[in-house]
Amino acid sequence: MGRRPRPIELHVLSGRHKRSKREIEARKQAEAALRPAADDLTPPEWLDEAARTVFERVVKAFEAAGVQVLSNADVGVLAVYADATARYAEAARIVQEQGLVLGGKPHPAVRVAELYARIAHQAAGRLGLDPASRAALAKAAGEAAQRDRFSELFEGDDPHAS
Structure with missing residues (x-):
């Protein structure tokens, strides 16, 4: 019997993954869709x-x-x-x-x-x-908060975007 699958966030946090940004985002969306109320x-x-x-x-x-x-x-x-x-x-x-x-x-x-x-x-x-x-x-929550703050500062209203 193999290891239990880990949430994608844990893979990303470990820094030891070989997934593209597109694969990571798709997996996050799939996991979110499966999250019960x-x-x-x-x-x-x-x-x-x-x-x-x-x-x-x-x-x-x-x-x-x-x-x-x-x-x-x-x-x-x-x-x-x-x-x-x-x-x-x-x-x-x-x-x-x-x-x-x-x-x-x-x-x-x-x-x-x-x-x-x-x-x-x-x-x-x-x-x-x-x-x-x-x-x-705690580590995941802290890094998520840092990513959100980064997004607020540097993403979104890009004057050079078309």
């Missing part, structure tokens, strides 16, 4: 209260940052992240109260916590919730 970022009914709190906290964090990363298509992955995070917290609380060992054996809640931590970590990476993903988003 982000008008229904509500937690699914099946999430319990603790998971709903996590879900809503993540949505609010992205909104507060002014970053349009999440879409309606991400609700499922975000729900998995929220559920796994809430279940991890519950298992961790049990371990804290009852200890790492139960009856001379490792407490079963330790394995449960490990499982949900792994699930939450994987979902977080897909959603851009880990530091590396956020750094890539």
Whole structure:
């Protein structure tokens, strides 16, 4: 199985691509056309209260940052992240109260916590919730802002254009 395709912006940011400006622009337009709406970022009914709190906290964090990363298509992955995070917290609380060992054996809640931590970590990476993903988003946003400022200053009203 090959690598997952990366958005064209990441290819451009890396500086290691062999695509023409026309190919890059076509790919940007295709990716924009496939981007789902982000008008229904509500937690699914099946999430319990603790998971709903996590879900809503993540949505609010992205909104507060002014970053349009999440879409309606991400609700499922975000729900998995929220559920796994809430279940991890519950298992961790049990371990804290009852200890790492139960009856001379490792407490079963330790394995449960490990499982949900792994699930939450994987979902977080897909959603851009880990530091590396956020750094890539920040870099892309910063460079996009620089390009927009450059366009304002040097493109557009060209007196020599016909």
